[in-house]
Amino acid sequence: MELLHRFVVFLVLFMAFGMSQSYGSARRLHSALWRGGGAAMTKYQTIVVDQSGNGNYTTIQAAIDAIPTNNMQWICVYVKEGTYNEQVKIPMDKPMIYLKGAGKRKTNVVWDSHKIIEHDATFSCEADEIVVKSMTFINSYNYPLSNNNNKIESALAAKITGDKSAFYRVGFMGVQDTLWDSRGRHYFKLCSIRGAVDFIMGSGQSIYERCTVSVIAGFLAPQPGFITAQSRDNANHPGGFVFKDCNVVGNGTAYLGRPWRGFARVLFYNSTLTNVVVPKGWLEGDFLKSTMDDLVFAEDGCRGEGANTSGRAYWEKKMSKDEVRRLTSMSYIDEEGWMKNQAFNMLSS
Numbered sequence: 001m002e003l004l005h006r007f008v009v010f011l012v013l014f015m016a017f018g019m020s021q022s023y024g025s026a027r028r029l030h031s032a033l034w035r036g037g038g039a040a041m042t043k044y045q046t047i048v049v050d051q052s053g054n055g056n057y058t059t060i061q062a063a064i065d066a067i068p069t070n071n072m073q074w075i076c077v078y079v080k081e082g083t084y085n086e087q088v089k090i091p092m093d094k095p096m097i098y099l100k101g102a103g104k105r106k107t108n109v110v111w112d113s114h115k116i117i118e119h120d121a122t123f124s125c126e127a128d129e130i131v132v133k134s135m136t137f138i139n140s141y142n143y144p145l146s147n148n149n150n151k152i153e154s155a156l157a158a159k160i161t162g163d164k165s166a167f168y169r170v171g172f173m174g175v176q177d178t179l180w181d182s183r184g185r186h187y188f189k190l191c192s193i194r195g196a197v198d199f200i201m202g203s204g205q206s207i208y209e210r211c212t213v214s215v216i217a218g219f220l221a222p223q224p225g226f227i228t229a230q231s232r233d234n235a236n237h238p239g240g241f242v243f244k245d246c247n248v249v250g251n252g253t254a255y256l257g258r259p260w261r262g263f264a265r266v267l268f269y270n271s272t273l274t275n276v277v278v279p280k281g282w283l284e285g286d287f288l289k290s291t292m293d294d295l296v297f298a299e300d301g302c303r304g305e306g307a308n309t310s311g312r313a314y315w316e317k318k319m320s321k322d323e324v325r326r327l328t329s330m331s332y333i334d335e336e337g338w339m340k341n342q343a344f345n346m347l348s349s
């Protein structure tokens with residue numbers, strides 16, 4: 001009986017798969033097949049956002065609004081090429097959304113809110129289990145620097161507060177507080193993050209792999225900018241920013257980071273640091289009862305003119321090989337294998 005039941009289920013799945021294959025291009029456009037880690041083939045629906053009116057919606061937010069709350073199946077929002085002038089929010093109760101653009105330079109989301117970090121992000125990502133790919137979020141309040149006269153203020157491109165979220169080939173552009181990697185476990189791969197002051201901040205537990213960290217602090221000269229402002233606030237908090245095989249480039253100069261809270265943790269591993277990085281590397285802060293000994297700022301195996309550690313802050317940590325291995329392994333953010341079951345992943349390239 002049990003066996004027969006399984007066979008019927010298999011047969012139904014097999015037939016459904018066959019049908020979706022043979023229904024022609026129109027149907028295939030709106031559903032794609034994906035292979036979850038070890039799981040059976042599953043389909044996800046795709047909602048198309050197209051400014052010219054040839055999709056399901058003309059704004060990204062309208063597409064997200066149309067997804068039912070407590071969504072429990074992967075659903076793709078495909079955003080065609082274009083510049084979308086809107087603030088986008090995936091609320092906490094809409095997990096399992098795969099937001100996909102036409103390319104990092106082709107699909108841009110632009111908004112210019114500023115000053116109130118809780119509300120000003122161009123993209124707010126509050127739900128768990130979100131995948132974003134091939135698009136760029138810009139906060140245009142101060143960016144690009146060349147064509148505006150606004151006073152430099154906190155102006156976020158993105159705020160990420162959900163857990164288990166991955167970002168592939170995503171751009172984050174701003175000047176101050178560009179990316180608020182606020183909390184949760186996150187994976188950033190082949191992303192570009194640009195800014196001048198504290199532009200990767202928060203207490204997220206994240207790996208940034210093969211990302212470009214682009215400093216635009218030239219306008220501050222001779223003052224340096226700050227790449228990270230990590231905000232881990234106690235010694236047992238699992239958070240920390242790990243930059244693995246990244247490139248730090250740009251104009252002006254910048255510290256690798258300064259603490260936003262007293263137990264800030266940041267590691268640059270096997271990355272190229274150009275001469276935008278100041279010799280001291282890190283700037284101390286004074287936070288509550290913590291001391292410089294509580295900060296975990298470290299580098300391992302980096303190269304480039306900015307990687308010369310002879311002038312570094314004396315309190316930079318020398319991390320053990322075991323700890324470097326632990327923090328740079330995928331298990332640091334993905335012990336249970338959530339990433340391989342997502343609608344899209346890029347784990348092995």
Ligand SMILES: *[C@@H]1O[C@H](CO)[C@@H](O)[C@H](O)[C@H]1NC(C)=O
Binds near residue numbers: 030048056
């Ligand atoms: C999107 O539009 C297509 C084509 O008009 C339609 O078949 C599909 O049902 C729509 N999907 C949603 C989620 O509205």
Ligand SMILES: *[C@@H]1O[C@H](CO)[C@@H](O)[C@H](O)[C@H]1NC(C)=O
Binds near residue numbers: 145216218219250
């Ligand atoms: C730094 O680079 C950015 C981006 O390319 C550019 O807009 C800005 O003008 C540059 N600043 C200086 C001082 O060169």
Ligand SMILES: *[C@@H]1O[C@H](CO)[C@@H](O)[C@H](O)[C@H]1NC(C)=O
Binds near residue numbers: 245246270
């Ligand atoms: C270090 O980074 C380089 C360049 O991205 C890469 O080719 C190499 O495999 C990395 N090495 C290790 C040990 O991760």
Ligand SMILES: *[C@@H]1O[C@H](CO)[C@@H](O)[C@H](O)[C@H]1NC(C)=O
Binds near residue numbers: 308309310311
């Ligand atoms: C590192 O910097 C120190 C001090 O500026 C300098 O003496 C040394 O030659 C540099 N090392 C390399 C490998 O460039």
